[in-house]
Every structure is written in structure tokens, then in C-alpha cells.
Amino acid sequence: MPATEQRLGPNGKPVRSLELAPGLWPWLVNYRHLLLRRCSQLGVLLLFFGSAHWSWALLEQPLLSGNLSSSSILGLIPLADPFAVLQIFVTQHVLEQEVVLGAALVLTFYWIVGGRAWCSWVCPVNLVEDLASNLRNRLKINNAFHLPRQTKFIVLIVALLLSALTGVAAFEWISPIGVMHREILFGIGLGWLSIIGIFVFDLLVLRHGWCGRLCPLGAFYSLVGKYSLLKMHFDGPTCTHCGDCIKVCPEPQVLNLNQATTIGYIKSGDCTHCGRCISVCPEDTLAFNWRSLNKQSQQINHPLDDNYRRKSS
């Protein structure tokens, strides 16, 4: 162990791991993103559930009526899943303005806070995914086969093609996200089977198999996130390349540190803004920040830094 402590990072500082100060408060502060994420995920579910079953209302209007496909806040502000609306759009059916406006609002929101913030802050399947991932780490299970992260974009394209060909929104008819969410709100059917399926697949077959590699909604938000305003900023000079962030990241390919050093933030839209890396970084190298729009011209596309990744693993 002393040998690793003496290892020096590229900035000349010794490589160290984060050591938390004792007590509850430092722990709470350090894991604030995780705690806030759980609050957000369960809070959104609770808002929907309370409005549906316990008549939660303000000014005699339900707080949040509907579900993640489409809903309305206080019967005033429409919200809609932009990917679902896009699928319906390609079936060549004319949509009402309300749902189009709702989709635009949601799309703008995720353009601001980062596309896949949806995945780690709202989507209920993330709870299943995180549980599977956690168990997997403890049980040390290897992937059964390799599936590239880009597969989800092919699923996205197939979803849109099928929507155009079959005349119904293809993903909405099989979406385990929709099934899980609907059956929590509107009564249990057999949807838990597909959730168990995702859990077992992620636990035994492929790490982050569903969310990271297959889910077309994640792929859609990944495209949005590429251009989002909120980014994970990266302070290159302070980084000692300890690799702790890569170990906890559900999408480790986004931590392309050379590129991040050059442009100052994590560029890939696959980053789910879960904030795990912030919690483990001993040097405070990573932080959420707004992208300054004039920096766009400085972006340089580096290939994935495999050299670094090999050293850390």
C-alpha cells in the first residue's frame, strides 16, 4: 500500500484516495448528489402517486396528473416525453398542440440540465439498475459478453423505423420504463416481470446492460445531452489520475480525461450527471458548471484515451 501512496500523478502530486472526515455531516455533504438523486427519483414518483391516489392538489388542481409519458402540473403546464411524441410524430398522426408544447418544455429542460440527467435523476428503472450494479460489485460477476455502448443508438433508429412502419409508437408499447411507472401508479400487472428481467440481465449478464447499452430513451437523451448547458466540469491540472471516478462511473467511457483537460468539461452526452465522480474525487477536480457558450470553438475531438484507462484498471 505505501508504494501506491507514493505514486505521483502527472501534475507531480502524490496519488491518494479520498478520505472522509469522521461524522455524519461530512458523509451527507460528500454523498449529496446520491441522496438528492434518490429524493428526486422517489419524489417524482410520490408526486404522481399522491396526485393520483391521495388527491394532492393546490387550488383544486392536482399537483402532477398523469405519468412520465405525459402529465400536467396543476392542470396548467403540460409535460410530455419528447421521445414518445417523436415516435407518434413519425407514425404520421396529427398531435394536439398541448402534447407538443409539453414535449418542447421537457426537451428544453433536459437541454439545460443535461439530457441523461433524466436517467439518473428521474427514471424509475435507475433504481433497479443501481441495485443490480451495486450487488454486482459485491459479488464480482463478469460480463457474459460484450455489447458496445453504441447499441442503444441502433435501438433508437429501429424504434423510429418501426414506429413509421407499424403505425404505432414502437418503444412505448414495450417500454419497461413505462410499464414499471404505470403499474406503480395504476395497478400492478405483470410489469414487474420485465423489471426483474432487467435486474437479472444487469446483475448476471451485462453490467449496465439495459440503461447503458440498450435503452433507446437513454440514447435519445444522450443526443440531447451532447449539447446541454450544464456540464460536468473538469479541472485538468489538479487531477492526479487516481482513477477513482472511473471506478464508480456507470458510463466510464465518458471520462476521457485528455479531452476533458483540453476543453474543461466532460463532453459526451452519455454522462448521466449522477455526480458519483464528484463524491469520490479526492482533489475536487470535478464539479457541475454551466458551459460557457463561447468555449464551443475550442472543442477538440480526441480519440478515447485508452492509454490512461489501461493504467487505472
Add this chain to the structure above:
Amino acid sequence: MKTTLSSKARRNFLVGISQTSALAVTGGLLWSFIIKREARAMPFALRPPGALAEADFSALCIKCGQCVLDCPYDTLYLANSADSIPIGTPYFIPREIPCYMCDDIPCMNACPTGALSPTLEKIEDARMGLAVIDIENCLSWQGLRCEICHRECPLKDKAISVEHHQRKLSKHAMFVPLVHSEACTGCGICEKACPTDEAAIKVVQADLVQGAIGQHYRLGWKQEGQISQEFKTVPIPEQPVEATGLDYLNEGDL
């Protein structure tokens, strides 16, 4: 050497492309099979008022359940994956809770996509289904006095009327209910009210039970004024040319 390398790279690239597209196509076929099966799972589902024809409804319904939540009578269900109804879509079971035909149609107004079409202005114009009477099990048709469906019907005398059948030898006089499709909305209040063990009047999707006469039948007694007594020439379809030789027996030579 360089050419072999590049041809190997090209080969790898082409194989990769083919494998990806093969996977995408196979997966897509399986996926579309599931959708097709699911989307036509049950044509018997009764939809909320204003619902478009089933194919358009399936395409537009975003499965958000806002119609279900806005129904003041809790009539609607959102189909879950164990139901035989297309997944995530709203439906109702009249025998449990029928549609009470609110004047302001809150379910339709809650629909964000137009799957429940806002072109429906009056609830009386809704066509959720059509009530059908099983005359073998209907109490009134057996000669008992019931007619509950008629009395409960929100469009009494328009959607359900009662016809008096006079007493014949050794038979009761009968007051039998009849459904009229031009007024029946398919709300299912009659089905809910029917006192028989299994409802003798049921709401089903109209096209499952309704026939079509055909344009060429003229019901003169119904279309008075529309049909004149004047003889109209009807274009006679062109006769096929007969083969020569068939007519030789009638020719003068013999």
C-alpha cells in the same frame, strides 16, 4: 502489404456492418411482432368517449392515464401488462362502472394528444360501443315486466325504446326493450342496471355486431320523397362478345 491490410480493414468493416444490420433487422422483426400482437390484443375494449378508430387511437394514445385520473366516477382503467387489452391504454367495463356521460367530458379534455378527439362536442354524439340485447335471457322478452334498461338509459326512448307486443293465445303481453344504434352512445348504464345474473344487455364495439345493408337495396317505405316513381335507365354492363359459331343453328342457311 499495405493493400492486404486495407482490404482486411475493409472486410472487417463490411462484416461489422452486416452483423449490425442483421441484428437490427432480426431484433426489429421480433419487436414488430410483439407490437402487432399487443396492439390487436383485443378488439373488444371499450374506449372513453371521443376515441378515434382503433388504429388511430393506438397510434396517438401516449398511455399517460390522464383520462383515467380525470374521470369523476373512476370508470376508466389503464390496461396493465396482465390485461388482455392493449398495454397502457384506457378502457372501461360497463358492468363494473359504466360511463355516466358527463356533459363537460373531462376524460376527453384531459387527453393531451387528441387520441380522444376534441371534435366531440356533445357527449350524446359519443360512440363508445353499442348495446345489444340477448332476447333469450332478457326478462322483458320472456314476458315479465322489467324494462329497467329503458328507464335507466340516459337517452331513454331514443337509444332504448319499449315496444308493446300484444297478448296472444296463452301468452303474456310483452313490453320489450329495443336498442337504436343511431342514438346509443355505448355508455353501458343499461348493462350495469340489468338485473339478470349475467347482463342480458351488453355493450360491445359496434362493428363486432353491426351489419351493413348495402347501397343497392331500396327501402321505399323508409325513403319516401327521396325515391321518385320515374323510371331511370340503369347503365347495362357491356355484354361479352359471343364466340362466332355458337349462333349457327339460327342462321338462315339451314
